Amino acid sequence: MTASSPEVVSGRRPPPAEKARPTPPKNASILRRAQASTAAVFLLPNMVLVGLFLLFPLALAFVISFQKLDSLGGSQYLGINNYADLLRDSVFWQTLWNTGVFTLFTVPVGMALGLGIAVLLNSVLPGRTLYRSIIFLPLVISGVATGVLGAWMFDQYNGFFNKLLSAVGISGPQWQSSGHWAMASLILVTLWQRVGFDMLIYLAGLQGVDPQLTEAATVDGATGWQRFRQITFPLLGPSTFFLLIMNVIYSFQVFDTVWAMTRGGPDYSTTTVVTYAYRTAFDEHGPQELGYGAAVGVVIYLITLVITIVQWRYSRNRDQSG
């Protein structure tokens, strides 16, 4: 305020001048209400869409899960019988297990591979934009197309992989008729498709790692691995957290690749929870029990919710970097 104040002399901006006179309370509340109603008008279209296409179907799915509903609309109230049947359904527990195994093998492996590729492609390398594009490209292909491609390539009699292996003299595994190998083929195809996404996020995260820190570490005598482990990786915390949530949710809800590649077979060894829900409710050659499928869907929703809450709580304090 005065010209000789120390803030003005040192060059920092002076605090803003106080208002000449306070706004009377009546005008302030009118102003706030006007602002609130303008905000409401802007939010309304979005809220209508969210309500109609997100919340309403969600509520309806809850309602349907308490019914026996068939494909032509005939419904019958069942209480919690669908859920009771679900708990007793051994196929359902197997699908949960399959989904868990699938998630366990695709998420950490995919993230590790993505991180490794990102670190390699972060350095100055001729043609690195080309490599990045090539590795990212599978993500752009639809899940169904990837599944069909996988079904052809992994065909145990005529597929590319087994023919390649037999050219070197190894008899390839039974990718379709063995449950374990079918799951392995699914995991491989999913990794191929998803690694690009992990690489991209980690590349972006690596740009945020201050090179001064790594230089300081080098000066202090840290090896490459120590630099990576103690500096770079912790600073990638937010990227890792984001990828963990995205990948776990994605792996938990995988459907199109599985359906196109193995249809959940052989037996139920590659059936995931979403594939099971689809088969029960919508597959026109399946039982077409929409109520039961809705119950499976509700269970998927609850599990995904729990995973998200747990991860969020755990990482709430680790979200800041530096």
Next chain:
Amino acid sequence: MGVTRRDFLAGSVGAAALAALAGCTSTHSGTGSKAGTSSTGSTSGAGAKSNIGKVTGTLTFAFWGGSTGETAGFNYAKQQFEAANPGATVNLKVVPYDGFFSGIDRGITSGTAPDIFRVDYTTIGKYSAKGALLDMTPYFSNDEVSAFLPALWDAVKYNGTPYGVPHQTDTTCIVYNKAAFASAGITSVPDKLSNAWTWDEFSQVADKLRSSLPSSKFPFAYDWTQAGAFRWLSWLYQAGGTLLTPDLTKAALPSDPATKAMDFTKSFFDKKWVPANNTIKTSVYSDNFFLNQTVPMSFVGDFLVPELADPKTGYKGGAWGATFMPQDKSAASDLGGNAIVALKNTKNPDLAAAFLKFLASEDMMKYFCEKAVELPTLKSLASESLNYAYRPDVVAVCAQQATTISDTIVKESTTSAFATVNTILQDQLELAFHGQSSSDTIRNIASKVNAAL
């Protein structure tokens, strides 16, 4: 954080609500709902409207684009119908097979379903049991009804009332590579239905092929994949058994023929007669195995003949022929093929019925079956040899095979719960082919079929 009083109240209210919801009813999603009251259908009023004359109005007809031949056949019928009935328009709607019936179901519940659609005999029961289809009784006189093969007219009936027209039929026959047979030492292939291989002779053929083939190839593949699981029943019928009791209310299993059929078909995998992934829940069908020459012999439906015989994309393994399904106590094959049905609440029932009758008339059916390479349902056409667009010799074999589709097979394949039966077969056969014992499989099938009926 401790449990506050509010949390406790909320939790107990939730638990009480759940308890109130529980035990309200004893039905479960998996149990079948009782079908409508049974009636034997009325013949009074039969044929009351069998001579409508010219009709006007607009119709939508939905079918799946299975082959160019089928689409050409339906297009021809549409043009002829519109020429004969000025003022009538038929809009053809070609939809992919995958998801076709889901689309019909959604259309029915939302009131936007096509007036007329094509449906296979094993699925028609689902719609007629719910009263969704137009009753055809007034539109066909008794003479016109008797022009159809009786088994196929029965196939469109529900509780004695016809709900559509049987348009064509298909069945399975064996196709084989002639050179592979020659090099395996198989010299005689049945050329008459009465000479069809017995199960023993068929086993010998399979053994000969097995010893002449490398380990990456297999003697044959069967067409029981995915929705084709019900074609396993052909082995049951051949062994002299049935799936259901004559009144169609209970399963006729366990039975000796069932055990025989189950053991025999499971042995296909143990003896490496079929590829290990020729089970139910795969994405590779029996025609795929034949086309990519993993098997020199395959059980395929006659509707696949155009695909195999296509000069550009068809079978590339050399000369191939067809023969009959094996027989044991009797010869049997599966009921394939499609009917055309109309919706009950279509805006113009007379127009819809007139178009259905037109499609099933002799000239239209002849043209369609010749182009699409499928088998007719009229007696007059079944006895003459049609000019099929591809491999008439192969189709003639399938046409003879179709005469082994007995009344029992038709009745069992067209019960309203057959879609559920097919799902049960899919699940249990997959387990059986992966090691579940025959007796367990048959017991499971019996109990689940009983629950579904």
